[in-house]
Structure formats: structure tokens, C-alpha cells
């Protein structure tokens with residue numbers, strides 16, 4: 001810490017620092033004005049963005065000549081390689097390989113821009129979002145650490161993570177592959193819920209290779225586990241009630257046989273994504289074919305039970 005002989009010396013030192021900061025800011029603004037003569041400025045990364053009292057100290061020019069005014073301190077706080085070597089304050093613009101769309105996403109990930117959740121949700125093209133995420137390692141940014149950590153909590157999930165999930169319905173497989181490639185476990189699990197009904201036979205070699213053996217195996221296991229659970233659940237006829245004058249053991253054996261035949265027939269058409277309503281539609285009508293009120297009640301209770309069991313079967317990898 002500097003020691004000053006008197007208050008006057010302190011004021012002089014302070015004035016010099018303020019003047020120095022003013023000159024630096026002036027140079028920076030002059031550079032920006034000169035640069036902006038020839039190019040456009042990103043609407044998100046402008047020269048006046050103040051973060052904790054710090055103004056941008058670096059201008060990155062995208063391949064399509066858009067200027068991004070950024071804070072090297074912010075870039076370097078996330079990047080392990082000084083943002084690909086660009087993370088040094090400079091009066092001259094540095095040119096990046098990325099176009100402005102990709103660079104905006106990369107920066108929004110680093111800055112955790114809250115608007116990104118909406119900006120990059122559909123109809124924004126998924127492939128551009130995926131391309132930007134695949135470029136993160138070039139800038140020393142780990143997608144898994146930045147996007148997937150704490151993602152299970154909606155309040156702490158990264159805005160881009162939320163944007164990615166918004167693409168899950170139309171791009172479930174691509175999202176799963178992207179998550180697998182970057183070991184984004186939370187994202188892979190979330191995407192897998194949309195792949196319960198995916199036909200593994202439709203997977204081509206490139207897609208299988210892109211997701212890798214581990215995530216491919218987990219996807220296959222998820223589906224086979226659900227199918228075997230559904231078979232087991234289906235083959236549970238109602239438990240017999242004590243014999244009554246109107247319904248004895250033989251009558252109830254007929255019901256058990258009818259249930260088993262119905263379930264066995266259905267097993268041929270089993271699907272891991274079978275809706276609960278299909279189970280109700282298959283087994284519920286059996287109650288209409290028996291006259292015993294006890295049997296009717298037991299059928300309805302059993303249908304409710306197996307629907308509950310089916311809905312509880314895990315629907316993710």
C-alpha cells in the first residue's frame with residue numbers, strides 16, 4: 001500500500017490515477033468509435049456495459065464483422081486458456097473465427113445472460129446452439145461445468161441449459177447426443193425422457209458413434225427395462241375373492257384366464273412408451289364381462305394398481 005506524506009500528496013496521487021483512468025477510457029472509446037465506423041456493434045455487448053464498476057477492455061470482431069465489447073476479467077474467470085489467447089486487454093480489436101451468432105452464444109454462456117433462455121429457445125435453430133456449445137472448449141470453457149452443474153434445480157440452472165431443454169421435443173436425439181458428447185449428465189437424463197418411444201433400430205451409425213457406447217448402452221437399457229417391467233406388470237390378474245354362492249373358484253379361474261389371454265395378446269405389441277390410458281382401455285373392459293360385483297371391483301382395483309405401477313417405472317436413463 002502506498003504511503004503519503006500529507007493529504008495534498010494523497011490528492012495528487014488520486015488525481016493522477018483518475019486522470020490515467022480517464023485517458024484509458026478515452027482511448028478505448030476513441031478506438032470503439034473508429035471501429036464502429038466500419039462495422040456494427042453487437043446489441044448485447046456494447047462499450048458501456050458496466051460490470052462491478054468495470055467497463056469493457058477488449059473488442060472481439062466476429063468473422064462477419066460484428067464488434068463485441070467484453071471484459072477480460074469476466075472471460076478469464078471462466079476460461080482456462082485466456083479465452084483461447086484473446087483474453088488480454090487491448091486497444092485494437094481481435095478477430096475471432098466465429099460468426100456473430102456463435103460468438104453471442106459463447107459469450108452469453110460465459111456471462112450467464114438471463115435473456116439467453118428465451119433468445120435461444122425455438123424457433124432459434126438448434127444446430128447453431130449445438131455448434132456454439134461444441135466450440136466452448138476452444139475458448140477454455142468446459143460445457144459440463146458451465147451448463148450442467150446445478151442444472152437439476154430450475155432456480156440455479158444456466159439460462160442456456162433452459163434454452164437447450166426447450167428444444168427437447170423437436171430435437172430429443174440431437175440433444176441427447178450433444179449431452180453425451182460433453183458428459184452433461186443432467187441434460188442427457190432430461191433428454192432421455194423424450195426418447196422413451198424412440199426406435200433404436202432407427203439410429204444410424206453416425207448417431208450411435210456420436211453419442212458413444214456408454215450413452216448408447218444406457219438408452220437401450222432404459223427401453224428394455226421399461227418393456228420387461230410392463231410385461232411383468234401386465235401379467236398380474238386380480239387376486240381371487242373368497243367363494244360366494246354366485247362366484248366360486250372355477251368362475252374366478254375363468255376371469256384369471258381371460259386376463260392372462262388379454263395381457264399375453266397385448267405383450268406382442270408392447271412399447272416402452274405405452275400410455276397409461278392404453279392399459280386402462282385394454283383391461284378395464286373386462287369388468288363389463290363379469291356379473292359378480294366383487295370381481296368387478298377387484299378388476300377395477302387391479303387396473304388402478306397396475307396403471308400406478310407403470311407410471312412409477314423410471315422413464316429416464
Ligand SMILES: [Zn+2]
Pocket residue numbers: 241247251252292293294295296
Ligand atoms: Zn367374483
